[in-house]
Amino acid sequence: MTTDPSDLAEPFHPAAPDRPVVAFFDADETLIAMKTPFSLLRYRLRQQGDVSGAEYERQVEPLRRLAKLGVTPVEVVSKFYELFAGVPWQELRADARNWYAELRAQGCPFIEPVVARLRRHQAAGHHTVVISGSWPATLYPITEDLGIDLVLCTEPDIDAQGRMTGAIRHAMFGPAKGDAMQEALAKFGADPADCHAYGDDPGDLTMLRRVGHPTVVGDHPAMLRTATDEGWEVLPARLAAGTRRQPV
Template sequence: MTGPYDRSETVGGAAFFDVDETLITAKSMFEFLRFWLARNGHDDTRYQRYAAALRDMSALGLPREEVNRAYYQYYAGSYAADVRAAGRDWYAAYRKRPDAFVTAGISALAGHRAAGDAVVLVSGSFHFCLDPLAEDLAVDRVLCGELVVDERGFLTGEVVRPMIGRAKAEAVVRTIEELGLAAEDCCGYGDHASDLDMLRAVGRPTVVGDDPVLGQLARAHGWPVMSSVAGGREES
């Protein structure tokens, strides 16, 4: 999906970036959930209960897509405009942290942008979290969870399709086709085994951090591996 920050008219290539622990050090969905609950008058106990329930689902081996859908249920009945405004406030505070960003990921993104490549975020998170980041980093597109909003402007708690695993790869392939590019001219950056399908959809994958599954594949295929060391960004 494009946004008001879209500038992808003529590009030489494209770079697809996972977000959490690839560009930012946080898990955006969890960080924002804590912010949202506090903003609405709840103490940290409720956040801990919600987060534990999601972790328990993962520990039981439920598909990541199912856990992703369960997360969005927490916003059912919330006014979409309020969640969007909260996302902007959350990111405005988050970006000031000295450890907010993955230094190598941000540097790689800036390099692609300077080279004239289309820069695309691909994440299981959602627009209300990601759009402020996308604007800050001047990226071209955001491919992420699309939340269902009812006719009154309230979130139903549903997501059209979790942007997880294979869905990431399919979205990347569609975008490459829409931009009229060749996969071999495109780059991908991810930090987790769930990013593997996306990385295989491009010609030049790069692993961020020390995920053991991706690390093994990087060694086998000669993929570059970048550090996940944290850093801040200058105010703008």
Template structure:
């Protein structure tokens, strides 16, 4: 049996920002749009959620922002965005990054598991030496994003992706660890033998307290 896998949610767990929103703001600014354009697009998503759209539906609506854009162009934007975020400091949650390095040092495969998409996640994966990235894959035709989503990895679909990877690699999920910060990560946390709750989401905190799950802070406590 292979060594266990360590699954890391990204936004709000491994990093302190919501990558797709920061990426969109960066991309719009690079193309000369005022900050109000980003605010308007974010407000439209907020209105969609307020009207009852699911997390999955909102995720799909977000990627319509990139309809018609070349895949390689957005990959390059992603590299510039990540370099800027990382250079600014404070991008990573220290306690979680330390755990990621410990899993890697122990010979376990590190897996990024996220509703974000490749332009945001590939530069991050290279930096932390992740072994695999399971993420939302927007639909592509003729080298351009269509604005639709071919393969969402959000909510319960994260658990499906994690289960499939464990099966492919011959890994017992009881030997795996997963990190998450939001109640949408619960299906993955319940799937593995070693769930870790990051931060203070009330739903996850209640599960952690009741079931004895490990917990990590989002920030280093002040001295």
């Protein structure tokens, strides 16, 4: 993946060299231009013969309608997880590894300025943490590839036989992100005033407001207004060359 030199010139606020710093990143639509659980669902259905995408549309359209009605992200995600009731978790993890390998080979739609910033944090010796409403199945292949130190995310409920129940054990949205950040800050012994956070939508505001150096990614109108009002940095959601955003 190429990096525009202008990304490296964006403001950066290093702490004193003897102070730990944590950089927190949302994942979907912040590091990568897609909703990764839906991308994996599309992949699995295609592997099962849904070449046209008709079955994917049948399963996802009710979730789109819920989102348009303004229900909370947790409610939409809860309905999404019901689609996987009875699926062995290890089977899903294996499918996710294959999904990401295919995606990487075809061209993964990383958001270039954010990945460039991630690399700067890593080069500076900062701890990097993904906090996401997504699930471990799709996050782990991505974060392992990017060298992320810690992943805090929505966790599925899994029964004694290792199968998904279709329920959520822990949802990582809104205030839950703030709570998870506090645990990570304590783990690394970092002062939030020294730390950074990157997010793309209003669900990330709790996370962004917990650190001294928040950054909005992309052009969500409400987020741009907040960035202007608060004096926050904004990074463009420019994709890696030759890739495209994957729609839900």
